[in-house]
Amino acid sequence: MPSKETLEIEDAQRAIDAILSKGISAGNPFAVAIVDENGEIVLLIRQDGTSASDVLNAERKAYTASYIGRDTSIYRQQITHDGRTIADWSNNKITTLHGGLTIHRRSQVIGGIGVSGTGNEDEDEKLALAGAEALVGPETMLRLQNKDIRPALRPAKTIPLAVDIAPSQSKFKKITNLPGLSSQEGIAPDFVEVGGLFFTSGISGINLATGEIPEEPALQFKNAWGNLKTLVEAAGHSTDEIGLITNFIDNQDFRAHINPGWLELFPDANNRPARKTTSFPLPAGKGGVQLQAIGVAGEKRTSIEIQGLTHKDPLPNGVRMGSYVFSSVIVPWDLSTSEPVIGEDAQTDKCFENMRVFMEKAGGTVDDIALQWVYLNDFAYQPFMVDVYLEAWPLNSYQAARKTFRYPMSGQIQIQVIGNINETRSNHEIEGHGHHDPIPMGARIGNLYCSSGVSGVDPNSNDKLEPVEGIEGQAAHGLQNLVSLVESGKGIVDDIGLVTILVQDYADIPIIDKEWIKVFPNEATRPARQIMKMGVQRKNRVQYHMLGVI
Known part of the structure; x- marks a missing residue:
């Protein structure tokens, strides 16, 4: 110590x-x-x-x-x-x-x-x-x-931003619903497949036979893992095609009950998806567990393991599926000792360095990362994290999309990434909508398109950073800004596979739903969605994050 x-x-x-x-x-x-x-x-x-x-x-x-x-x-x-x-x-x-x-x-x-x-x-x-x-x-x-x-983060060979990127092509998009699984029935599908990737909405621990959610965390997880398997197979796929699973839990009391169902569903230690567990208050009366999965149709997993970056839980550091890469949480451990380094700034450096090592082990570089989610314990060090981000992705070159969460934990920082090892990459912006940090609104690598946080900014106002007052305006402008971002990346609305919605208050969801239906009027082509009560504060009532396949 x-x-x-x-x-x-x-x-x-x-x-x-x-x-x-x-x-x-x-x-x-x-x-x-x-x-x-x-x-x-x-x-x-x-x-x-x-x-x-x-x-x-x-x-x-x-x-x-x-x-x-x-x-x-x-x-x-x-x-x-x-x-x-x-x-x-x-x-x-x-x-x-x-x-x-x-x-x-x-x-x-x-x-x-x-x-x-x-x-x-x-x-x-x-x-x-x-x-x-x-x-x-x-x-x-x-x-x-x-x-x-200073950590060495940049690749020896860099690929310039694409000058011309391919527009959206006609592609297969299919949704699958399990009756009784989701309280979002009719608003968002349980399962969406688009362009060779698939995404689920939040999968609860409901008992599909009785329509009830048990009180016991162990039973909720048992049901949720079973519901995930049933849903994926109902869509014509296998759990072997899942690349990333995120466990959303209501509180830390649920964490001890994750692994039994996980090990039953993924018994082979060399063939498990990447995994992340995030705790935040789930909606009252909806249980304390939600699972959300992303997969690649027709691909199998190759585990990525970094010596010295071991996990307490039985999961890999990440997986590669075809050209796609999914990480579990990346922590600031010294790879020679398997212990965390000391100091908030040192942990930030080490976490980014381990991210680089992970991507190289996967066969790529940091420039193959489309999306980076950063979890910080002490936000006073956020400016330092931004400086390290700029060492990884300098201005005027390709940059990964990013979301930073204020998240209480024992260490200072954790990172999770999604990537696509492909030489065609580009960044995209929303005209009239800026960012407080020097990051892009969107990052596209090959056909994978990911966004940073898109807020309810009125692009026709003089304020390009702060959202309008009130949830009504923010919900409407935010979704319209999301559409603008998709189109700036040569995509269309139907290319969106998953929208993560960050809210301050679940009471705002009915207002968000009204705007959601306007932007996605066709139930057969709506994206999956996950709602999280975290990541927005102060004036900001809602923020949207998108994963698409163009």
Whole structure:
């Protein structure tokens, strides 16, 4: 265990200076509190006119982030979902108000930042994040400038972006439904096959014979694995054609029940799909398990194993099926020791380096990655992650599509990728819709087309980054922007195989459904879809991600 660093007053002052600079346009006076690992005040400031309650709330936010070890916005989601209240902790210093961020250093909690008083909890959190980024900025900049420790990510040979790409061709598209499997019946199909790939919507643990979802997690998983097999075979395929399975679970209590059904369905240790497990609050009354699968019709799996990148669970590092590559979660382990490296910035470097090793083992390079999903524990290191992303995919060259999730976990970062080993690659944008980060809206490699996050931005407005107000406008503009992106990649709407919809509130789904039916009016050609209550915050109510085959 590395020695724990401490939060010095000079660090706290640097964070506060950054917060005051960013908050210069804030409409209301606010307070900032910086605490150490024990929740004790290191530095506290209040602007003139700040109320006593805001000073107290800034302290409580910082204390909670340090004491609980999670940002207060994440903590609120957790206890709300668990049906608990802060009273359960018998600690009146704890709060769930947004604006408290945990400070990490060398993979350990060393303190917390709290901001209160702007009049908007999300604005409080933005200011706190500016302070957290200022704390890590100097050390990450030194790491970026040290060429001796930078990971080698770029391939020796690069392929230029395609000047002319093939337009959509007439192709086979088929949907399959199992009666009673999905609560989305008529809205999204259970199974979609298009252009040689297939995609499922979320597969629950419902008992198809009784129409009931058992309470026991073990029985839910048993049913879900059986439902997956039944669905794939009903569509005329085999589970041997599945390349990637994602387990979506309601909470970590379900994780222990994943493997029995997995091993029964995939008994051969050398012939299993890639797999990722993601935990977030599933819709109430729908069970605590959903499985989502992607496969390649007519292809068999070849396992990809990286020595030193072993998993605790019985699954491969990834698989290759024809030209397609699917990874399981890629972690920041030192391949010589099979142990995680120490430090948030070091883990980011190592995770990207292991991603490169994985793709080379698959027979490709990082330039064969179409989609990268990044999970970060501490978002203060997100700017550093972006810099490492740009080392892998520099500006003015091909870049993978990307989504970054704020995801509480023991380490700093995990990565998952989908690729296509093919020499024809291109990037695509949506006119009038920008990105906060220097990433493309879409990445196409061969016939595989993947998007980054597409939001409800009005492309005809002056604001190209922020979505319009309200779920009605965001749902409509977001889907229209998705259509524009497909068309910019020479595709058509029917080329979309899977849409992942990220939401803040499941209550917004009926409004999203209305726009969904407008964009996909034909039930026989709609894409599969997965809805996740994660990955969007603040003003953003909904975000769309697309996988298509052109």
